[in-house]
Amino acid sequence: MSNLLAEGERASVVLAGEGALRALADAALAASDAEETEVFLRTRTYALTRFANAQIHQNVVSREARARVRAVRGKRVALSSTDRVDRDGLERAARSAGELAERVPENPRFAGLPEPRAIPSAPAAYVERTAVATPLDRAKAAQRICDPARAKKLSAAGFVATLVEEVAVASSKGTWAYWPRTGSEVQVVAIGDDGTAYADRAHADFAALDVAGAADEAIAKCLIAQKPRDLAPGDYEVVLAPYAVSDIVGFLSNQLTGLAVEEGRSWVGGKIGERVTGPVTLVDDAFDPEGYPQPFDYEGQPTERVTLIEDGVARGLVYDSQTAHRMNARNTGHALPANPFLPVAPMHVRLEPGDKSRQELVGAVKRGVLVTRFHYTRWVHQLRTIVTGMTRDGTFLIENGELAHPVKNFRFTQSYADALGGTLGIGRDLSLVDELLAIAGMSRRVPALRLARFAFTGATRY
Amino acid sequence: MHSAAPATGAFGSERDLGRRALDTARTRGASYADVRFVRREVEDAQVKNGALENVDRVDSLGFGVRAIADGAWGFAASPVVTGAEADRVAALAVEVARASALTKRDAARLAPVQPVTATWRSPVAKDPFAMSFDDRLALLLRADAAMRAQQPKLRTTRAAYEIWRESKLFLSSEGADIAQTITETGCSISAESVGDGEQQVRSYPASGGRSQGQFGWEFAERWDLVGNAPRIADEAMALLTATPCPQDLRTTVILSGNQTMLQVHESCGHPIELDRALGTEAAFAGTSFLTPDTLGSLRYGSEAVSMRIDSTTPGGLGTFAYDDEGVPASEGWAVKDGLFVGYLMSRETAAALGKASNGTMRADGWARLPLIRMTNVSLMPGAAGTLADLVADTDEGIYMDTNRSWSIDDRRFNFQFGTQIGWLIKGGKLTEMVRNPTYTGITPEFWGSCDAVCSDSEWFIWGTPNCGKGQPSQVGHTGHGAAPARFRNVRVGVIRA
Numbered sequence A: 001m002s003n004l005l006a007e008g009e010r011a012s013v014v015l016a017g018e019g020a021l022r023a024l025a026d027a028a029l030a031a032s033d034a035e036e037t038e039v040f041l042r043t044r045t046y047a048l049t050r051f052a053n054a055q056i057h058q059n060v061v062s063r064e065a066r067a068r069v070r071a072v073r074g075k076r077v078a079l080s081s082t083d084r085v086d087r088d089g090l091e092r093a094a095r096s097a098g099e100l101a102e103r104v105p106e107n108p109r110f111a112g113l114p115e116p117r118a119i120p121s122a123p124a125a126y127v128e129r130t131a132v133a134t135p136l137d138r139a140k141a142a143q144r145i146c147d148p149a150r151a152k153k154l155s156a157a158g159f160v161a162t163l164v165e166e167v168a169v170a171s172s173k174g175t176w177a178y179w180p181r182t183g184s185e186v187q188v189v190a191i192g193d194d195g196t197a198y199a200d201r202a203h204a205d206f207a208a209l210d211v212a213g214a215a216d217e218a219i220a221k222c223l224i225a226q227k228p229r230d231l232a233p234g235d236y237e238v239v240l241a242p243y244a245v246s247d248i249v250g251f252l253s254n255q256l257t258g259l260a261v262e263e264g265r266s267w268v269g270g271k272i273g274e275r276v277t278g279p280v281t282l283v284d285d286a287f288d289p290e291g292y293p294q295p296f297d298y299e300g301q302p303t304e305r306v307t308l309i310e311d312g313v314a315r316g317l318v319y320d321s322q323t324a325h326r327m328n329a330r331n332t333g334h335a336l337p338a339n340p341f342l343p344v345a346p347m348h349v350r351l352e353p354g355d356k357s358r359q360e361l362v363g364a365v366k367r368g369v370l371v372t373r374f375h376y377t378r379w380v381h382q383l384r385t386i387v388t389g390m391t392r393d394g395t396f397l398i399e400n401g402e403l404a405h406p407v408k409n410f411r412f413t414q415s416y417a418d419a420l421g422g423t424l425g426i427g428r429d430l431s432l433v434d435e436l437l438a439i440a441g442m443s444r445r446v447p448a449l450r451l452a453r454f455a456f457t458g459a460t461r462y
Numbered sequence B: 001m002h003s004a005a006p007a008t009g010a011f012g013s014e015r016d017l018g019r020r021a022l023d024t025a026r027t028r029g030a031s032y033a034d035v036r037f038v039r040r041e042v043e044d045a046q047v048k049n050g051a052l053e054n055v056d057r058v059d060s061l062g063f064g065v066r067a068i069a070d071g072a073w074g075f076a077a078s079p080v081v082t083g084a085e086a087d088r089v090a091a092l093a094v095e096v097a098r099a100s101a102l103t104k105r106d107a108a109r110l111a112p113v114q115p116v117t118a119t120w121r122s123p124v125a126k127d128p129f130a131m132s133f134d135d136r137l138a139l140l141l142r143a144d145a146a147m148r149a150q151q152p153k154l155r156t157t158r159a160a161y162e163i164w165r166e167s168k169l170f171l172s173s174e175g176a177d178i179a180q181t182i183t184e185t186g187c188s189i190s191a192e193s194v195g196d197g198e199q200q201v202r203s204y205p206a207s208g209g210r211s212q213g214q215f216g217w218e219f220a221e222r223w224d225l226v227g228n229a230p231r232i233a234d235e236a237m238a239l240l241t242a243t244p245c246p247q248d249l250r251t252t253v254i255l256s257g258n259q260t261m262l263q264v265h266e267s268c269g270h271p272i273e274l275d276r277a278l279g280t281e282a283a284f285a286g287t288s289f290l291t292p293d294t295l296g297s298l299r300y301g302s303e304a305v306s307m308r309i310d311s312t313t314p315g316g317l318g319t320f321a322y323d324d325e326g327v328p329a330s331e332g333w334a335v336k337d338g339l340f341v342g343y344l345m346s347r348e349t350a351a352a353l354g355k356a357s358n359g360t361m362r363a364d365g366w367a368r369l370p371l372i373r374m375t376n377v378s379l380m381p382g383a384a385g386t387l388a389d390l391v392a393d394t395d396e397g398i399y400m401d402t403n404r405s406w407s408i409d410d411r412r413f414n415f416q417f418g419t420q421i422g423w424l425i426k427g428g429k430l431t432e433m434v435r436n437p438t439y440t441g442i443t444p445e446f447w448g449s450c451d452a453v454c455s456d457s458e459w460f461i462w463g464t465p466n467c468g469k470g471q472p473s474q475v476g477h478t479g480h481g482a483a484p485a486r487f488r489n490v491r492v493g494v495i496r497a
Helices: A008-013 A018-030 A087-103 A135-151 A211-223 A242-253 A260-261 A322-328 A358-363 A416-420 B012-027 B082-101 B133-150 B218-222 B225-239 B257-269 B349-353 B387-392 B443-448
Strands: A035-050 A056-072 A078-082 A155-171 A176-192 A195-203 A234-240 A280-286 A305-308 A347-352 A368-379 A387-398 A402-406 A410-416 A422-425 A441-444 A450-460 B031-046 B051-069 B072-078 B117-121 B158-174 B177-195 B198-204 B212-213 B249-255 B307-310 B331-336 B378-379 B396-408 B412-424 B429-435 B440-441 B452-453 B458-470 B475-480 B487-494
Touching: A018 A035, A018 A056, A018 A087, A018 A155, A018 A176, A018 B117, A035 A135, A035 B082, A056 A087, A056 A135, A056 B082, A078 A087, A078 B429, A087 B051, A087 B133, A135 A155, A135 A176, A135 A211, A135 B082, A135 B387, A155 A211, A176 A211, A195 A211, A195 A368, A195 A387, A234 A358, A242 A280, A242 A347, A242 A368, A242 A387, A242 A416, A242 A441, A260 A322, A280 B257, A280 B331, A305 B198, A358 A402, A368 A410, A368 A450, A387 B396, A387 B412, A410 A416, A410 B412, A416 A450, B012 B031, B012 B051, B012 B082, B012 B158, B031 B082, B031 B133, B051 B082, B051 B133, B133 B158, B133 B177, B133 B218, B133 B225, B158 B458, B177 B225, B177 B307, B177 B458, B198 B225, B198 B396, B198 B412, B212 B458, B225 B412, B225 B429, B249 B257, B249 B412, B257 B378, B257 B396, B257 B412, B257 B443, B257 B458, B257 B475, B412 B443, B443 B452
Parallel strands: A056 B072, A078 B051, A234 A368, A347 A441, B117 B177, B249 B396, B378 B475
Antiparallel strands: A035 A056, A035 A155, A056 A078, A155 A176, A176 A195, A234 A450, A280 A305, A280 A347, A368 A387, A368 B396, A387 A402, A387 A410, A410 A450, A422 A450, B031 B051, B031 B158, B051 B072, B158 B177, B177 B198, B177 B212, B249 B487, B307 B331, B307 B378, B396 B412, B412 B429, B412 B440, B440 B487, B452 B487, B458 B475
8 A cells, every 4th residue: 555654754754745745636636537626635743742730741743634625517516535645545535526526416606626826936834843843852842831930839831832734735727736834832821829821932943932932921920910909890901912912813804704795794894995993904924934834725726915904994805716706806815625614714814013012012001901811702793893702811900001910800892893993002023823823724923912992891700 | 331242343453453552552661551543434514505515525544542651641643554653653652751751740640440342332213324415415405495485685594414423442551442433413504694784693403513413314303404494594684673682781591401501511511620620721721610629519509500420311422331541431410409519530630539530531533632521511400391481480581592602711700601592581471582692600600590490391412513622622522411591690781782
């Protein structure tokens, strides 16, 4: 059996390589008798070393593979997926999708597979040092967090993760796209007797991952987060750390798609060219070298840089081939692997920086709240961008430009677009906030923000 | 429930590879190891606005090895089912465990379990994989068409099903050899309306995604999706012009069975996970206000509130014969007459409390390690009769049905939920429909305000096929029996319209 992933020592490290994936894709295309066929391939090794109570308690290395074949007969379309990424598995998936496509009813809205288009060059996203990181490398990084936490009589929880992945898309129309990439991330929650604090770092290069910076940030913040006091819920001016800003950007940007507008759930529906929020600029930039660049989407179409919001004005949406066809728009190359839940999305979002240091953002606040991180955020009303969630891991009262004391965590119920409408200051430093986005092929780079008003509608007991 | 016959099933060659992996792990120095082979077949189909939007058949097979070496844990997994790969993955699991030991403070200890040889299959009346695709799809097309025929102005209609079958083989270095096959079926319809600055959704039989049970296709047929489609369509359109939910007041709330189910899941099921209580989920999902020192003494709710942990409940998504550590299914109390009395436990966390595991470890496929997951955590029925009886017994309040929004803090105290639809209750009757209903509270206060739970006739074992936990993330399938329940003095309407 020519099993791709079992081919010798090379496979035990990282990549199958473009040639091997192309041969498999070609085999699947040859095995299909459908009118049009598309093959998506993904192989990865994902390693995550998880610690809690200041010791490693879960530690995993998983080699994973997924192939998905889309078969088209006229307007009839079907998918078949497998993790048997070898010649037999691919051919079986191709036949399965083709057989299913004979049975399904026509989808009159289906536009056919996209025609191949040239893929532009992009900054490399693959770093060999990340790909070859060992369990001991990750454990030492975890130790770099757990030991100093213990030295300060704190506990620590979080993870150190590395990812090496390659994706490829081929179609019977001639599409071929291949991209290898790596990612690494460290998350830390430092835990005291009565207060916690969070920090996160991410980088494509594990050797450049700032583990010590994350540990030091979380520990230092945790030491001043102890014994939080009650603060009455209400509307407060806020300074949001990038970890919290990332949540806002994630919710809002996922509605900046042609599909969301088509389905009537987007906050910018019918408002392109209009002011929809405050003086912020949001772009989707798959070529950002500080993100996790990837120049094509999961239909093998070139991804365009799209300005979504420019100085508060709605400027653009992202599309996959199908919604672009239905809405008579240009395909921007933002298809995710075919799925019914999030088939299209901005995947490399950046909220452009301002000119303020984090100290300047806090220093300008007479009375307000510093939020480190949000937790368990969910839509309450998509169209009005109302979200509810909690603060966690470092919430402080700001008085006269300084952190006065930690406060117990709040529940908020707030329109995210309205919150950005009150933008008073934008941090000049961008953070790559990963939060396991890398495994989904996504990235977000965001600054800290100072906002005029945020609605805290309840509080909890800690 | 299970046979004592040797487990052969569909895992002939995999069993040999599994034993080889265990031998390799032992040779490399593991003091304990287990291996799971998992084969999963799934078919998802979604109809949207009258056309088949997506159909995907998934075929997955792989294995994972868990090992303790130098007193610490390691795990490795692969989809390559060969002897050489079994050796590599087992050796890697031990290497990972040795690396984990770098930060070790307490050596891993496992509560004892009697290793068994067993096989088990969940019962299926109508095998969804044996019937024709056309018949499955026809149900979705008819239900979707019924919504659109009833309300042509709906922006989006959806109908979906999933059929799911997982076969797994568990072998341990202690001698366990357990093969199980579980079949599930899920389905849903939803109608979405848009107009005048509003966007509303109604779905059935539960909230978005799908309702799922450990059944065959009989589960999809029991809900009468086609018959309920016109009502769901009408309600979605009516919500566009319905009165907004009263804002920020305290009143009586009656929750539907499917909303009570989610309340149980979030505010009881998660906080009774002992791994959370012991801090091992602290960075992500969070911890729990139900700390070990409160076991047996904390008043969780009123005397009307009793909750079971039961992995034997027929049809529940948390039903099995053995968990993914080879611990047999069990039943017991989480909350008895309002008192917190029991955790969901693994072998390791149970040992920390000097107890035996009650068998709640499950993994999401072969590539992830087992975690404590809810089995079937259920609110037991009360004596309030039917939903109509409960409404008739309520002078004033709001009835809320089908979840739309859910959020809870990282110790599971402060929650806020929204439902798709509500009705004011006046004089013992449902009156005016209200849109965007929400309610919020603190878990023990909220369950403490529960004064009535409907009777057996309203109780149903709901399924949640999308419970997220762990890093790397895992999706769990959990079951929750629930009936409509009444809560007093609840804060409702926390939304800025």
